[in-house]
Amino acid sequence: MVLRIGYVREHFSSPLLQFAADDAGETFTLVECPSGxxxxxxxLTNDEIDVAIALTDPLISGIAKGSEAYKLVGSYVSTPLNWAVITGKNTKYERIEDLNGTTIGISRLGSGSQxxxxxxxxxxxWPTDNLLFKVNNDIRGLIDSVNDGSTSAFMWEWFTTKPYQxxxxxxxIGSVPTPWPSWMIAAHPTRAPAQALSTFLQQLSGYVRVFDSKEKREKDDVEFIRxxxxxxxxxxxxxxxTVGYPPDCATIDTKVIEDTLTVLEKAGFIKxxxxxxxxxxxxxxxxxRLV
Incomplete structure (x- = not known):
């Protein structure tokens, strides 16, 4: 079976892209998901992909809210994600505190931006039971919304959006790092066979370890991302x-799930x-493997 791997084309995906170039579609194909x-x-829900490399918090909150479209099967990035808080070029907002009570732009309901x-x-x-959101689908829609005034701000990964700044x-106008490691791997519980997933994760781990090595970070990683x-x-x-990757993508830290659930429940996002x-x-x- 050729796995359909959903991903976001960002610098975090570099080891995956290197793996895909060598695999050449023999065991998996990449499906780009620019909206995040x-x-x-x-x-995953609509049977368009089998596996997703996605943000920790929406994956966990989706299962917490009852989704049966996927289960967690691995870890991808072991460090937090730094979310920039972004407003329009000519707006009145100067600090995060200024956003209280305003409409925040998000890509989709249940996304990391939300x-x-x-x-x-x-x-x-701030009270979390009356936050206001406007769905803007992708980064271009989000940028347009803060500049036309339909939203006050949106949140997106710092380095991905820095070129727009x-x-x-x-x-x-600020940043909010995630209180958890930022990226995990999820898969449909029946469409993606366990053996195929295990093989994919084992091979991905090899590419991650190479990319994460001190030697590659000094030159090759920089040139690849550039x-x-x-x-x-x-x-x-x-x-x-600032970034770190797990040595074994098939392991999941129990505490990551527990801590993420605790924060999301305190925020009122899940019950x-x-x-x-x-x-x-x-x-x-x-x-x-839970560790």
Whole structure:
């Protein structure tokens, strides 16, 4: 079986892209999802992909809210994601505090851009039961919305959106790092065979370890990202100084699931059942190892 792997074409995906170039479609094909994790989850649900490399919080919150379209099968990035808080080039907003009570742009319902708005509100002490959102689908829609005034701000990964700030299209007014490691791997519980998934994760782990090595970080990683994404060298090096990958993509830290659920529940984004959440319900035990 050739697995359909959904992903977001960002610098985080570099090891995956290197793996895909060598595999040449023999065991998997890549399906780009430019709108982010909300789109990835939708495509998992609609049988358009078998596997998703997506943001931790929407994946976990989706299962917590009852989705049966996927289970967690692995980990991809072991460090937090730094979300920039982004407003229009000529708006009145100067600080995160100025956004209280305004409409926040998001890519899709259930996306990382939405869950992180709840985390931001929790950090700021705002009530989370009446946050206002406007769906704008993708990065271009989000940028347009903060400049036409239909939203006050949106949240997106810092280095992905920095070129838009450098070009004067938007302004950064702050940032909110995730309280959890940022990327995980999920798969449909029946469409993606356990053996095929295990093989994919084992091979992906090899590419991740090479990319994450000190030797590759000094030169090859910088050149690959610059060629693929056109980022400035200083931005690439700044990002590489902050990011880490797991040595084994088939392992999942139990504490990551527990801590993410705790924060999302405090933010009011999910509600725990009477007997509480059980970590095991989030994971496919035939593929992933809880540690």
């Amino acid at each position: 994790t909300g789109q990835l989850i939708s495509r 869950t992180m708005a709840y985390v931001m509100a929790l950090q700021q002490g 450098d070009a004067g299209e938007v302004r950064f 060629e693929k994404f056109g980022y400035r060298e200083e931005d690439i090096k700044a990002w590489l100084a 725990s059942p009477g007997d509480g959440f059980k970590v095991e319900q989030f994971v496919n035990p035939d593929v992933a």
